[in-house]
Amino acid sequence: MYCNGLYISCGCSRPQIRRLVLSLSRPMQSLLPFLLVALSLTAGTQSRTHGRRLHNAGHSRSLEELELELPTRTTKLSANWNLDRSFAIDNETALAKRDNTKYVFMHHIVGNTQANWTADIQAIGAQGVDAIALNIGGDTWQRTQIGYAYAAAQAISSPVKLFISFDFTTNLGCDLNDIVQRTLQFSSHPSQFKVNGRAMISSYEGACLGDAGWRSLKDQTNGYIMPFISGLEGNFGAWSSFDSWYCWGCAWSQNNQDKNTADDYYYISQVGSKYATTVSGWFYTHLSDKNRILRSDDWLLNNRWNQIFQMRDQLTFVEMVTWNDFGESDYFGPVTANQPTGTTWADNFPHTAWMDMSAYYIQAFKTGVYPTVTKDVIYFWARPHPHDATATADPLPQPANYAWTSDYLWAAAFCSSTCTVTLKSGTSSSQTWTNLGAGVNLLQLPLAPGRVSVAMSKGSTTVLSASPTDFTYVSVPSLYNLNVYVGAASATSTATTSTATATTSTSTSTTTTSTTSTATTTTATTTSTTTTTTTTTSTSTDTAATSAATVTWSYQGCYTDNGGSRTLRGIEIDSSTGNSISSCQSQCQVAGYLYAGVEYGSQCFCAAAIASGVSTWDESHCSYPCPGGAGKCGGFNAINIYKASSASTATTTTTTTSAAAATVTAGGQSWSSLGCYADSTNQRVLPAQVYEGPSNGVTSCLTSCANAGYSFGGVEFGSQCFCGNAAPASSLIATSDSCNYACSAGSASGICGGANRINIYSISGGAAPITTPPAGADTGSWTYLGCYPDSPSSRIVSALEVDSASSNSIASCETTCSQAGFSYAAVEFGQQCFCGPSLLSGVSAVADSHCSYACPAGSGNCGGFNYASVYYKPASSSTSSVTTVGSTAWTHLGCYNDATNARVLSYGAYDGPANSVSSCLTGCGGKGYVYGGLEFGQQCFCGSTFTSKTATASSNCQYHCSGDSAGLCGGFNYVDVYYAASGLH
Structure with a gap:
């Protein structure tokens, strides 16, 4: 039998088929996983290929012929294809229909954003997400943030639940007891996500625990285990502890082809009903050690959701990747200043419209029916320059895989009825689509230099149009940026009406929800739906003229805002539980500011003036409830602004500003301000964090640093205090207005940095680092250089790492490095050994008290937490190649x-x-x-x-x-x- 490149011949003997030969032309090779599944079901048992998984499509060989032997209870596959791995299909569970209850999770990188948990949880839950996966490493401040998250969810009685996702690629380590204790801390919390009464436990990697370790974790916590661990292909049977397994990389194509479901079905064939998957809108990063784009074109987000809908009978859990991983451009949440060091591609490139668009698909996945489109919206996204352009001032090379993306403006037009859509880019590229049907229409337009614009009309009436002023497509960029700007234009007249007066602002919204029995298509064509509709109406009122003490504040309106260029550029004071309009106004009044603004639920901003060129926005964008009082506290990149009467501010006696004090006396020392510097959780400017909490102030922090023998001190994020003995690099100097957080001890305690911004002070005569070896160190012919600060993202010694939780010692590390021909050896965290030809420049030794972890084998200390004990020996002949x-x-x-x-x-x-x-x-x-x-x-x-x-x-x-x-x-x-x-x- 032959059909479109597929030839099947059968050699049969009673009572069952004994031999089956398939000849596949190249266009038919993509059907291989489906054929294998079908054949396994026909055979009523298992099918095995000794082959390389299709997920690595870029390395597959030409498949000419497959020959299958089908004995009574087994199906075997042999072929002249280079197949190296095996997989088994469990006929009873591989494609079994799941329970109809579906869950959608959001992956949240703890620490990449501010502690605005209330607003984050509300924003994520508003689009139908059920739970948040809290990605956590080993830092103590992350434990604190996890506690804040659970407390915030409980305080607002959020239906959105939480669970921990342990990131084993960080400094988390692999201590089972530690993982157990972290899990038990929140497993009984009211906001913990549970499956059949068992607390969900997830991870990114974690093979170091082994199946026995995961089994023990499960037994000790009554947990439901859903990790992502790579490299298990063909060996999932050895990991029986898993209740589920999710595929992190399945959100994107791994080659220059559109994302398909071959990898999903491959893993379904491996783990059956335990399979969970992921969805994302984009992937791009441009760092020295990670510089690439993955194919994200052709409406990846829309089509991936449609694929998930089509697989919903095989899925229970889907995880959205991610809320805030700005470093990899796969974020759904608002962009903040807290980004990995070196990130130049996220500021002013919003993605929040994708979150709004996903609500449509989330409802479809969870209900099994695509909803009716009742609001006219065009979602659109584009990159800022041609994929093959050469940047004029970028120190890094062109991103890998740059040819995997095309130069188009992508759009998804959600039409409530027949519509006409026009897309434009610059002055030379434009196209109009007429008579598009009700539903979702996927469109594309070649990009040309200039601004982009979108418009929708019905008959002779233009129902929406937009042309962002903050995005321009250019031919020659100064820096490479293959991230996308994502926007949305809504027909507000059909969905929301708003009125504003001098004293009150009333927003009335009418939301329509519906169901449909037809599915949307995944091509750039119209998707029609037939619907029945139920309408609900809700009304909320904000107080626009309020009083704080004796000051009268008048409402100015809802304004646009973003983390890269604030609308109110004075100070910022955040509270995920206590922020309100009146509390913000009071704090701004005390600090002597004329304007107060509330945003994102938990943020309060103060300034002397509204930034020029910023425009008001429709009130519907400022819809987040205040956690600490009545009224609305802004929204996604939207801020409610109030102005105080000038007479009242003239009598204010407290005049705290965003400028840090030039000199401070603390701890018996005179400290000089060095200014505001950029900082990152991945690579701290000052490595030793000595405090984080509600009583932080400039004087108290510098006193702590002086008492600990440090010559540099810094305050950040309002509540954090850091110390160190090395001056910050001048390249990290930031604008002074970006250090605008009031200290957590109160505005009278000074300005304590900002989001990823640190105010740094220095003294003369700081404690000199100790350079004598720790007691008991077995150095042999090696010279001890001292205890050095270290981090996973910027190693003090970086060429080679060899870890051992049981046998690491100073001597064994020195031997390893010597045999590899390296002059420097470093031991850290007890179990880590690093080798290299040189030390990282610009890093100074600190007190040996930081390197106090005992070596698991041998005498002496093997570094500490993010501190390495470093040794040196001149290079000699090496046995390495x-x-x-x-x-x-x-x-x-x-x-x-x-x-x-x-x-x-x-x-x-x-x-x-x-x-x-x-x-x-x-x-x-x-x-x-x-x-x-x-x-x-x-x-x-x-x-x-x-x-x-x-x-x-x-x-x-x-x-x-x-x-x-x-x-x-x-x-x-x-x-x-x-x-x-x-x-x-």
Whole structure:
């Protein structure tokens, strides 16, 4: 039998088919997972392929013929295709229909945003999300933030629940007892998300616990286990502790093809009804060690939701990725100043409209029926420059995979009835679509230099139009940015009416909800729906003229705002539980400001004037309830602003401003202000955090730093105090108005930094770092250099990492580094060993009291939490392999396990028939990378950093190079890693 490239022949013998041969042309190869599932069900048992999973589509071989033997109870597959792995289909559970209850989660990176938990929880829940996955690492301040989150959810009786997602790629460590205790702290909390009475426990990675560890965690906490752990393909049966497993990387395509469901169905064939998946709108990052885009074109978010809808019978849980991971451009929440160091692509690139759009699809997934479109909206998104443009001032190279994205304005037009839509880009690109049907219409337009605009009309009436003034498409950028600006234009006249007077503002909204029996399409065409509609009306009233003490405040309106350029640029005071209109006005009055503004529910801003050029917005955008009182406290990037009578402010005696005091006397020392600096949770300007809480002030913080022997002190985020012994880099200097948070002890205590902004002070004669070895250190011929601050994102010694929770010692680490040919060895966190040819520049040693963790083996101390004990020995002859390419000596570090969704080296430089060790390392060195890696024979990867695991046996890296049969280029999911030890310029 033959059909469109599929040829099936059967060799039959009674009582069952014994042999089945399939010949597939290339266009039909995408059907392989579906054919295997169908064949397994026909056979009534298991089907196995010894093959590489389709998730790695970029490495699949030409499939000419598959031959299946079908005995009574088994189905076997053999073929002349390069298949290396196995999977099993559980016929009873793989495609079994799930319970009709569906849940949608939102992944929240704890610490990347301010402590605005009330507003975050309300905003996420407003679109139908059931629970928030709280991504947490090992920092103590994250534990505090988790507590704030649970308290906020309980305080507002939110239907949105919470659960912890342990991120094992951070400094979390792998201490089972610690994970158990963190879980038990909140497992009985009223806001804990539970499955059949069991607290949900999730993770990003976590193979270090092993199945036995996860089983113990489950038993000790009565938990419901749903981790993401990579590299388990073909071996899920060995992880019986899992109640569910979710696929993080399945939100995006891993190659230059539109996202499909092949990887979803592959994993369904592996784990059956335990499978959960993810959805996202974009992926782009532009850091030195992670510089790439994943294919996100062709309405990825819309089509991914449609795919999930079509798979809903096989799904119970779907996780949205993410609320606030600005560093990878996959955020649904509002952009804040708290971003990973070096992030230049998120400010002024909002994505919140995607959150609003997702509400439609969330309802469809949870109910099984697409809702009727009752409000006319155009959602649109675009990148700011051509994908292949050359940036004029970017220190980093062009992002990897830049050719995977196309230069289009993408749009999703939600039409309540037949409509006409016009898209424009610049002056040379425009198109109008007439008679689009009711429902969702997916449209695209080639981008051209200039502003973009969208419009919808019905008959002769224009019902909506928009042309953002804060987004322009340019031909030549100064910096690379493949992120997208996401906007929305709504026909407010059909959905919301508002009136405003000098004293009150009343907003009345009519919301229509409906159901439909027809599904939306996934192409750029009209989706028609037939509906029945139920209408509900709600009314809320805000007080626009209020009094704080004897001051009269008049309401000025709802204004646009964003974290990159504030509408009120004085000070910011946040409270996720107590913020209200009156409390904000009172604090601004005490501080001597004329204007007060409330935003995002929990934020209060004060300023002497409203920033020029900022416009008012429809009142419907300022709809968030105040957690501490009546009325509305702004919204997403929307602020309610009030003005005090000028006579009253003239009598104010307190005149705190956003400028930090020039000199402060504290702890018996005179401190000088160095100014406001950019800071990051990934790489602290001052490494030692000594306090976080409600009593923080400039004087109290600097006193603590002086008493601890530090010569630098800094205050941040209102409530945080940091100390250190090294001056901050001048490149991190920020504008003084970005340090505008009042200290948590009160505005009289001074200005305490801002969001990822720190006010730094210095004294002379600070405590000198101790450079004598700790007692009992076994240094041999190595010289102890001292205790140094360290962080996972910027290692003090960075070439090689070898960890051991049971056998790490100073001597074993020195031996490892010596054998690898490195001059520097560092031990940290008890169990970590790092090697390298040099120390990170600009970092100074601190007191040895920070390096107090006992080594699990041997004598002495092995660093501390984010502190490394560093040793030095001049380089000697090495037993490691060194390859010289040109003038560069590359040291072979070993063979390491790799995964497509968590690469050891992040930059994919080459994949083809001419790969060799020398060509790969030449290419990596030419691009300025100090690490090169070879895998699967034909692949070359590069990187500026190397996040390693323990090296595996060299027998795993035995694939001959595709361009040099005498050389070895890694293996299947194993990469040979090299380090440029010298000669690279």
